[in-house]
Amino acid sequence: xSVTPTPSGDGTVLFEFLQRxxxxxxxxxxxxxxWCGHAPALEEDIALANTALDLIGQTQLWLGLAGEVExxxxxADNLAYLRDATEFRNVLLVxxxxxxxxxxxMRQFLFDAWHLVILQALRSAADKRIADIAEKAAKEVAYHxxxxxxxxxxxxxxxxxxxxxxxxALDELWPxxxxxxxxxxxxxxxxxxxxxxxxxxxxxxxxxxxxxxxAEATLKKPADGYMxxxxxxxxxxxxxxxxxxEMQFLQRxxxxxxx
Amino acid sequence: MSSEWPLWEVFIRGQHGLNHRHxxxxxxxxxxxxxxxxxxxxxxxxxGVSIWVVRSTDITASTPSEKGPLFDPANSKVYRHPTxxxxxxxxxxx
Numbered sequence: 001x002s003v004t005p006t007p008s009g010d011g012t013v014l015f016e017f018l019q020r021x022x023x024x025x026x027x028x029x030x031x032x033x034x035w036c037g038h039a040p041a042l043e044e045d046i047a048l049a050n051t052a053l054d055l056i057g058q059t060q061l062w063l064g065l066a067g068e069v070e071x072x073x074x075x076a077d078n079l080a081y082l083r084d085a086t087e088f089r090n091v092l093l094v095x096x097x098x099x100x101x102x103x104x105x106m107r108q109f110l111f112d113a114w115h116l117v118i119l120q121a122l123r124s125a126a127d128k129r130i131a132d133i134a135e136k137a138a139k140e141v142a143y144h145x146x147x148x149x150x151x152x153x154x155x156x157x158x159x160x161x162x163x164x165x166x167x168x169a170l171d172e173l174w175p176x177x178x179x180x181x182x183x184x185x186x187x188x189x190x191x192x193x194x195x196x197x198x199x200x201x202x203x204x205x206x207x208x209x210x211x212x213x214x215a216e217a218t219l220k221k222p223a224d225g226y227m228x229x230x231x232x233x234x235x236x237x238x239x240x241x242x243x244x245x246e247m248q249f250l251q252r253x254x255x256x257x258x259x
Numbered sequence: 260m261s262s263e264w265p266l267w268e269v270f271i272r273g274q275h276g277l278n279h280r281h282x283x284x285x286x287x288x289x290x291x292x293x294x295x296x297x298x299x300x301x302x303x304x305x306x307g308v309s310i311w312v313v314r315s316t317d318i319t320a321s322t323p324s325e326k327g328p329l330f331d332p333a334n335s336k337v338y339r340h341p342t343x344x345x346x347x348x349x350x351x352x353x
Binding site: 041042043046047050143146147150154 | 299
């Protein structure tokens with residue numbers, strides 16, 4: 001079952017938006033959790049796990065509200081564990097494989113920079129439930145960005161090898177950033193109602209943070225060329241199925257299991 | 260140059276205005292990252308409102324073998340404890 005956003009007053013477009021916020025946090029949180037026990041230093045291991053937990057916590061809030069808005073009795077858990085890949089609405093960037101530590105950090109930085117900008121805008125959303133979630137999440141994400149930004153600069157402007165790896169990561173991930181700023185008719189409807197900022201409107205602030213950081217990191221900002229897209233409407237890369245296979249295994253194998 | 264990050268000692272001030280207390284140590288390449296790491300390793304359960312970090316090599320410690328001369332003489336000096344004053348009734352509970 002796939003929900004197409006329609007300009008209507010029945011909450012469908014809001015449900016769509018809330019899933020996008022929740023699924024971005026959920027899939028990136030899951031990706032980060034894959035590092036648990038494998039990071040290059042104990043301190044980094046714990047830091048990544050903390051970020052993952054923050055994101056999963058935010059997922060509960062976004063998907064919880066999504067279920068409420070949908071009005072069919074689905075909980076955050078139902079949405080996280082019982083939807084198929086085509087029903088997920090996360091951008092392709094967050095489902096990119098972890099790669100080496102540098103690639104994970106670059107993905108994190110590019111996402112964090114966008115995440116903070118949108119959450120700051122959502123704090124003044126016309127829907128108070130959204131504003132409340134954004135208020136809480138923005139504090140967590142401000143720290144995520146502090147940390148990922150700092151590490152991008154250190155590794156970009158580090159040794160010859162760290163610089164090379166960071167530039168490679170940047171070049172590979174850049175074509176996945178465009179999707180963050182492409183709106184559809186549902187976005188336009190919600191933006192007109194003052195519920196969300198138009199995705200396109202976030203590009204300027206994001207460019208500022210990213211441009212300044214990459215310059216400090218002595219990394220070359222790629223040109224905006226071809227951009228991959230599809231995740232926001234449920235068209236995912238081949239990685240998504242593998243993520244869900246691991247993430248949803250328990251609920252699929254033992255339906256309704258609790259512990 | 261050593262490829263190991265240096266060791267830092269971490270001190271956290273708790274929620275209730277107490278002194279910074281030593282909570283443990285961690286590795287980090289510099290002070291700024293030591294603060295970040297301390298936040299992530301030692302304040303995950305809302306333990307702190309302030310963090311100090313100091314390079315472990317910058318701490319000067321007393322020598323364990325001098326424990327006797329350093330501390331034993333204080334053992335027998337009960338008069339150094341403020342337990343010999345009569346507290347006037349008007350003062351009430353102290």
